[in-house]
Amino acid sequence: MALINEHYLKLRGGYLFPEITRRLEAFRVAEPAAAKRIIRCGIGDVTEPLPSAVIEAMHNAVDELASRETFRGYGPAAGYEFIRETIAQHDFRGRGIDVDASEIFLSDGSKGDCGHILELLGRGNRVVIADPVYPVYVDTNVMVGNTGEALADGGYGGIVYLPCTPANGFVAAPPAQRADLIYLCYPNNPTGAMIDRRQLRAWVDYALENDAIILYDVAYQAFISEPDLPRSIYEIDGARRCAIEFHSFSKNGGFTGVRCGFTVCPREVAGLTKDGRKITLHELWQRRWNTRSNGVSYVVQRAAEALYSPDGKAQVAALVDHYLTNARILREGFEAVGWKVFGGVNAPYVWAACPDGVSSWEMFDRLLQDANVAVVPGAGFGRCGEGYIRISAFNSRDNIDTAVDRLRKLSW
Secondary structure (H helix, E strand, C coil): CCCCCHHHHHCCCCCHHHHHHHHHHHHHHHCHHHHCCCEECCCCCCCCCCCHHHHHHHHHHHHHHCCCCCCCCCCCCCCCHHHHHHHHHHHHHHHCCCCCHHHEEEECCHHHHHHHHHHHCCCCCCEEEEECCCHHHHHHHHHHCCCCCECCCCCECCEEEEECCHHHCCCCCCCCCCCCEEEEECCCCCCCCCCCHHHHHHHHHHHHHHCCEEEEECCCHHHCCCCCCCCCHHHCCCHHHCEEEEEECCCCCCCCCCCCEEEECCCCCEEECCCCCEEEHHHHHHHHHHHHCCCCCHHHHHHHHHCCCHHHHHHHHHHHHHHHHHHHHHHHHHHHCCCEEEECCCCCEEEEECCCCCCHHHHHHHHHHHHCEECEEHHHHCHHHCCEEEEECCCCHHHHHHHHHHHHHCCC
């Protein structure tokens, strides 16, 4: 009989969002009438249609595939030159950031790449992760064997957790001890917090001093509204030697169902072999894609390219404005009923502190039962997430207004 990867057996219960789905289904069965009124402010899935520039590009690409003269089969594993060059110019070089098109690797989204990157890295690395945190960072490290067993009070042995609380603005400082891999996500999921240049500079300096690698997730980059905040870690000198950056088109372009994102792996980032040889990760990442993938579909790559056209940029800006306005309405709505809230300014998430003595799963159940509003319990993001809920701004304006109206009518 085939042996299994027993590291999977360390995983606690189900992944957060399937557990939420399970509870929603149980509510639907128990109270079918109320279930029809549910407003989903939980999972960060977009609701608005794709930009018209994207639709047009996809139709044109499909038409190309309908003709022998313009048909395309297998493409480059890391993406066609037209989209990699477009990304390099608009997201980096046009903003004075040194990133070459050959350092950009297209994929089906940043979520997958945050886990795939571990294929390049050996076991035994000391991993530093913020708490609360996007569960994918933790679970993928469990799956590949970078952790110990699950701890009784939450978390996993072998990971260095950095508490993120109101006291530090949900932005942790580098730890005193040495680390090898560091996960940072800003704008932050789930707290909605944003890191400033001084704080990011401290992390880059720490990584360079400790020969560590920063895995920097900027899936919500488009939602940064304050002009002085960093939109890429490569704005910080030295980051090319210590950071890999993960991007997504899911939220800014509405690609949650289309699926496309990219990873930037600079040529300078390197790791060590057991015998002390320094190996650049760019070469290994390219080898990984050549072996494991035939790339993102041509139609989707043309769709992504369209996001950078003049019309595409304007339409993306309108989508971002829609969701950020939703976030402001949610933030103000919770504040109006006396909640302490965070985020919702440079991110599409509002992070709200539950009333004293109420756990995050209890608040999830109460909002579902009494207001028919679905959120995400903070406990699902780690030990420091307990006592909070995450509310997503990805919804229609009517639904957001209705959700806030229902919240105001509850007896707190």
